[in-house]
Amino acid sequence: MGTSFEQFRALLTNPAARRSVGIDMSDAQARSIASDEALSRAHYDHWQRNYRPGVVVVPEAASSAALEPARVSPPPGWYPGQGGQMQWWDGAQWVQGAYAPTPVVMRARKESGIAYLLAILLGGFAAHRFYLGRVGSAIGFLCLWWIGWFTIGLVVGTFMVIAAGIWWILDLFFIPRMVREENARPYAA
Structure with missing residues (x-):
């Protein structure tokens, strides 16, 4: 179904993984958030709601008031969908079937x-x-x-x-x- 809460907390402790999914924060901030379950739950709900297309998360009442920024759509690309299968997000909607571009595998160039x-x-x-x-x-x-x-x-x-x-x-x-x-x-x- 997407990234679980436990995976998100583990993701916070890995700087490269944080950058790969668009979480921009210092290591100290990430450790602080990961160590506090309530705070990491609020960040997880915010991340799921605003940065993961197609996933609707209803936050708890206490965290929803604190986290209501404008909705930001992620860039077009391949994202894991339900069941772990990759699906194409065109920036506004999920694209199914023949309209989705095929992933390109690049080969190393010889010099x-x-x-x-x-x-x-x-x-x-x-x-x-x-x-x-x-x-x-x-x-x-x-x-x-x-x-x-x-x-x-x-x-x-x-x-x-x-x-x-x-x-x-x-x-x-x-x-x-x-x-x-x-x-x-x-x-x-």
Whole structure:
């Protein structure tokens, strides 16, 4: 049904959690309120009435006279509803079904600087290719590079190391393109 009174009291003792739900007060104030049950009940009722959309809390008579500020609507966004399911608040009403926007999951962007750093420092381990999501070609490079070094005494090993070295040099030129392609790829959940 929403945040319980006990959860609210626990929330008061956690500064990050307080900020995440819009409770702006000092740690000393929060500890003072959390330690006094009547005071924390009054703050809980006020918070439920004014900052939690869709929840109607009828405060006790003693606390209602003390806490009657103007109603403030929270910003549009996803909020937990009944049963813990997330629902969309558009700033004025709850939106159901196809009209609610789908939550967007952001993927971390890859950076050219990190890819270059990995290529230069850990190029023999194809770390830049693993970083950019090119696992198949990274394994191919690893095989070519390390089998070439283990068979360097044979003529074949020398050619493998030379081929892997050329591949590594070409990668230095292609890293910006590989980063752009990786960042443009849609997120696969």
